[in-house]
Amino acid sequence: MVLLFGGTTEGRKAAEVLDQGDAIYYYSTKTGEQELTLHHGERIDGAMDDAAMAAFCHAHDIRLLIDAAHPFASELHQTVARVARQLSLPAIRYERIFPDRDPSLTWIDDYADIPRDIHSLLATTGVQSIGRLKALEQQGMRVVYRILRRASSVSLAHRQGATDNQLVFYDQESPLPASVASSFDAILMKESGESGGFAAKVAAARAYGLRVVVLKRPAMPDGFHCVNGPYGLRRMVERLLPAFYPLKSGLTTGTCATAAAVAATLRLLRGEMPAEVPVLLPNGETISVHVGFAGDYAYCIKDAGDDPDVTDGLEIRATVFCGEHGATVSHAEHGATVSHGFSRQSKENRMKPCKTEAINNEKACRTEAEIAICGGEGVGRFTLPGFDYPPGEAAINKVPRQMIRQNLRAILSSRGTPFPSLRVTISVPYGEVVAQKTFNPRLGIEGGISIIGVSGIVMPYSEEAFLESIHKCMEVAKASGTRWVVINSGAKSERFVRSRYPFLPRQAFVEYGNYIGPTLLMAHELGFSAVTLGVMLGKAVKLAAGHLDTHSRRATMDKHFVSQMLREAGCPDDMSQITLARELWDVLSEPQRQAFARVVVSHCEEHCRPLLPKSSLTILLIDDEGRIYG
Numbered sequence: 130m131v132l133l134f135g136g137t138t139e140g141r142k143a144a145e146v147l148d149q150g151d152a153i154y155y156y157s158t159k160t161g162e163q164e165l166t167l168h169h170g171e172r173i174d175g176a177m178d179d180a181a182m183a184a185f186c187h188a189h190d191i192r193l194l195i196d197a198a199h200p201f202a203s204e205l206h207q208t209v210a211r212v213a214r215q216l217s218l219p220a221i222r223y224e225r226i227f228p229d230r231d232p233s234l235t236w237i238d239d240y241a242d243i244p245r246d247i248h249s250l251l252a253t254t255g256v257q258s259i260g261r262l263k264a265l266e267q268q269g270m271r272v273v274y275r276i277l278r279r280a281s282s283v284s285l286a287h288r289q290g291a292t293d294n295q296l297v298f299y300d301q302e303s304p305l306p307a308s309v310a311s312s313f314d315a316i317l318m319k320e321s322g323e324s325g326g327f328a329a330k331v332a333a334a335r336a337y338g339l340r341v342v343v344l345k346r347p348a349m350p351d352g353f354h355c356v357n358g359p360y361g362l363r364r365m366v367e368r369l370l371p372a373f374y375p376l377k378s379g380l381t382t383g384t385c386a387t388a389a390a391v392a393a394t395l396r397l398l399r400g401e402m403p404a405e406v407p408v409l410l411p412n413g414e415t416i417s418v419h420v421g422f423a424g425d426y427a428y429c430i431k432d433a434g435d436d437p438d439v440t441d442g443l444e445i446r447a448t449v450f451c452g453e454h455g456a457t458v459s460h461a462e463h464g465a466t467v468s469h470g471f472s473r474q475s476k477e478n479r480m481k482p483c484k485t486e487a488i489n490n491e492k493a494c495r496t497e498a499e500i501a502i503c504g505g506e507g508v509g510r511f512t513l514p515g516f517d518y519p520p521g522e523a524a525i526n527k528v529p530r531q532m533i534r535q536n537l538r539a540i541l542s543s544r545g546t547p548f549p550s551l552r553v554t555i556s557v558p559y560g561e562v563v564a565q566k567t568f569n570p571r572l573g574i575e576g577g578i579s580i581i582g583v584s585g586i587v588m589p590y591s592e593e594a595f596l597e598s599i600h601k602c603m604e605v606a607k608a609s610g611t612r613w614v615v616i617n618s619g620a621k622s623e624r625f626v627r628s629r630y631p632f633l634p635r636q637a638f639v640e641y642g643n644y645i646g647p648t649l650l651m652a653h654e655l656g657f658s659a660v661t662l663g664v665m666l667g668k669a670v671k672l673a674a675g676h677l678d679t680h681s682r683r684a685t686m687d688k689h690f691v692s693q694m695l696r697e698a699g700c701p702d703d704m705s706q707i708t709l710a711r712e713l714w715d716v717l718s719e720p721q722r723q724a725f726a727r728v729v730v731s732h733c734e735e736h737c738r739p740l741l742p743k744s745s746l747t748i749l750l751i752d753d754e755g756r757i758y759g
Contacts, residue, residue: 130155130192131152131195132195134195134198135198143359157177159205162279183216186218195362200225206347221356224349225357226322228328235341236343238344248271250265250316251275251309256282257285259290262317273295310333310337313339314339315341316342318341320345357415360410361416364586376434376435378587380418381585382580383580386529389426389446389555393447394540395540396422410584431444434588443557443558443559447555501553502525503523507577508576509577510524510574512574524577557577560577561577564577564578599639599640599641603648612657615633616645618668622751623640643680646740649662662747662749664751665753669730670687670690677740694729726759730748
């Protein structure tokens with residue numbers, strides 16, 4: 130069991146992460162006023178001291194504590210840490226993401242440090258801070274308190290001595306309406322992080338010329354495993370309580386390449402060789418990733434978790450060189466060869482940032498600012514248009530490139546002094562062999578795997594990853610010049626349908642798996658003028674019933690509806706002996722098959738045509754022998 134302390138945005142996100150499993154957990158808040166829906170969680174309310182928390186953990190067999198409470202809930206943080214030590218339980222702190230502290234703001238460690246030269250102060254530090262600020266009023270400072278508009282908050286404010294004319298309320302108008310800000314010299318706020326809208330509040334205060342005084346967040350007690358986002362929380366729960374989730378998450382090749390590049394850069398610049406490195410993900414959170422070192426490179430082993438992925442276990446390598454070491458690029462026939470010089474060279478010959486100049490229609494790398502990213506052994510090359518980068522570029526997609534640059538720039542900026550340009554080469558031993566088992570040959574990516582990933586994390590059996598691959602296939606189809614795309618459930622149906630359209634390029638045939646609806650929407654968004662949908666009977670009867678996602682987890686054959694379609698076609702409608710839809714082909718005569726197929730296709734069209742308002746649609750129903758009805 131897991132005991133989660135919430136009541137915040139992080140608490141809600143943490144509950145969503147725990148709900149990805151199927152185990153029961155407990156969600157605890159102090160007041161019970163937060164509104165949220167829990168799928169597997171049981172809610173408990175009320176403050177707990179050490180004894181009460183320990184007793185609850187014993188009574189409910191708690192194996193893991195998660196503290197996702199407000200950063201300033203110091204008493205709760207200390208209690209969780211003490212109970213975790215007492216009961217030898219692991220504890221996770223789900224922290225907020227905090228921007229760097231702006232030195233132009235006035236930072237204080239305690240309310241007693243508020244500057245006394247302020248004449249009028251708008252305090253936004255919460256209703257419980259009112260009692261600690263009353264001393265300022267006694268010293269002649271005008272203080273007004275901005276609080277939540279709820280009865281419990283107003284009552285507590287009054288009990289601490291605040292009058293009605295000292296209270297203003299939060300609303301949805303803006304972080305700081307002009308009507309509130311205009312009569313103050315300064316504003317007092319907590320270091321509340323991104324989810325607390327800190328940056329917006331500071332910007333609004335500055336717009337009105339207010340002095341901004343910020344109460345620093347208190348330090349967390351020792352003993353917590355800290356995360357600052359949902360992916361990191363999921364991975365930490367998987368590590369500390371492996372049985373909680375039935376399936377384990379993994380890392381994208383983009384995250385692995387970034388981790389390897391971070392490790393190689395840390396060794397190059399600082400001489401450090403850590404076992405784990407921090408990787409900033411696209412959503413702003415940071416996770417720790419295991420890395421290793423060998424020769425002149427660092428590496429990260431691709432971990433797909435429980436997602437079926439042929440790249441699982443591959444070694445993703447990164448070699449990093451800087452201008453002082455004089456790296457050179459040799460443009461081979463396919464732009465894939467990168468050679469590195471180690472000797473000191475003249476200033477003119479030292480490495481400069483690669484330019485995006487075409488040489489024989491090939492490019493060895495692409496550069497933004499000071500970091501060049503190149504593809505080495507086992508990383509494929511684009512040979513067709515339709516990708517983020519033109520033919521000849523290494524198949525390192527846009528988001529992984531952005532991740533690598535953002536993470537390495539953070540290392541460079543921490544030096545405090547300018548540093549020469551970096552060249553990062555990503556390579557994957559055996560990548561060319563493994564790529565033959567991926568979509569890459571169909572997409573026109575040759576020579577290796579792709580370095581991909583939008584979120585940086587692979588969720589087991591991830592819809593996001595599969596839909597991303599479908600979308601990329603659709604983009605490549607569009608870039609091939611065809612206005613007609615043929616979508617199929619898999620290789621078998623495609624093989625049967627392709628003979629009908631020998632004039633279409635290979636890229637015009639796209640597999641949708643189970644995602645018929647999303648794939649049709651992609652076709653509409655990309656502007657295809659004609660779409661052919663090839664479908665076999667098992668998926669067709671689900672689609673005919675209105676299931677645009679035909680996965681067995683979401684849709685099963687509705688025998689009553691199939692009987693209805695058989696009656697519409699004038700066929701025998703006895704389904705008592707039918708287990709699988711394809712068995713119908715064996716019990717129907719050829720004329721009955723024709724009639725039944727027409728009915729099934731018409732029902733499928735009823736649900737599919739609205740998704741393609743500007744395209745023609747042809748639906749082909751295919752039997753197990755490859756006969757096509759439509």
